[in-house]
Amino acid sequence: MSSALRCFQPGERIAIREVRAGRVWTSRPVTVVHDSADQFVSxxxxxxxxxxxxGVEHGRxxxxxxLSGEWELAGREFLAPGMLRIAPSGQPFEVFAPWSAERGVLSWYVNFQEPLTRTPSGFETMxxxxxxxxxxxxxxxxxxDEDELELAVEMGVYSDADAQRIRAACLAVESxxxxxxxxxxxxxxxxxPPEPGSNPPAT
Structure with a gap:
């Protein structure tokens, strides 16, 4: 790994950006929890x-x-609970785990996406x-959102082969x-999570 594409240290603040056709779709600042050859956790x-x-809405x-490449970004507050993000290296998904002090992990949300690509300031995906x-x-x-996947194929966002690949990734996780x-x-x-102002735990 080049010096420009280093592993990040626990406690660092980086950005995970969704990028579509060269344009940033979302950018989420996260705190690094763990970064290794096997997984990235934030x-x-x-x-x-x-x-x-x-003005974004799900679906059409x-x-x-x-498809148009036309959108504008604005700041939006991420509301409680906090979310642990687990990305097994090279896998076409990231696991979002909403977390609360009272109950710990509330659920596991498998978000199918392009595998994380490391950049000097964080990661990119879509x-x-x-x-x-x-x-x-x-x-x-x-x-x-199976219905939305079908709609995306109808609108030309994905090819039939893309949809088959995405469904196969889901089937593999279900298996x-x-x-x-x-x-x-x-x-x-x-x-x-560490208490505010404390040193991050070793990973």
Whole structure:
């Protein structure tokens, strides 16, 4: 790894940006929790201001923006609870784990997206529409936004091959859950964010 593309240290603030056709779609400042060859883990704190498209809505409006390349960004506050983000290296998904001091990890939200690409200031990726909502105890799960994936194919955002690839990634995660071979590091369910002003825990 070149010096420009270094591993980030726990406690560093970096940005995870979604980029579509060379334009930033969202930018989320996060705190680094862990960065290794196996996984990148970060924490999105409540109250963080993220850059988010103005007037965006799920479905047709989002896809029209993606196709036209026309949108503007504005600051939006990320509300509680905080979110731990777990990205197994090279995988076409990131796991979002909403976290509360009272209950710990509330659920696992598998966000299918382009694998994270490291940059000097953080990472870049792009959402790929389909999601999988998994209960905290891994006992059940359900797909989210399958209808939007179909709409995206109809509108020309994705090809049929793209949609097949995205669904195959989801099937692989579901198969892992079914067999007990969960494809992300479950030890993070015991993680706790550091107290404000304290040193980050070693990872």
């Amino acid at each position: 924490y999105l704190e409540p109250g963080t201001i993220i850059d988010y498209p103005v 409006r989002t896809f029209a923006m993606w 959402d790929e529409t389909l999601d999988l909502e998994v209960t905290a105890d891994l006992s059940s799960w359900r797909r989210k 892992g859950l079914r067999s007990g071979a969960v494809p992300w590091d479950l030890s993070w369910r015991d993680w706790r």
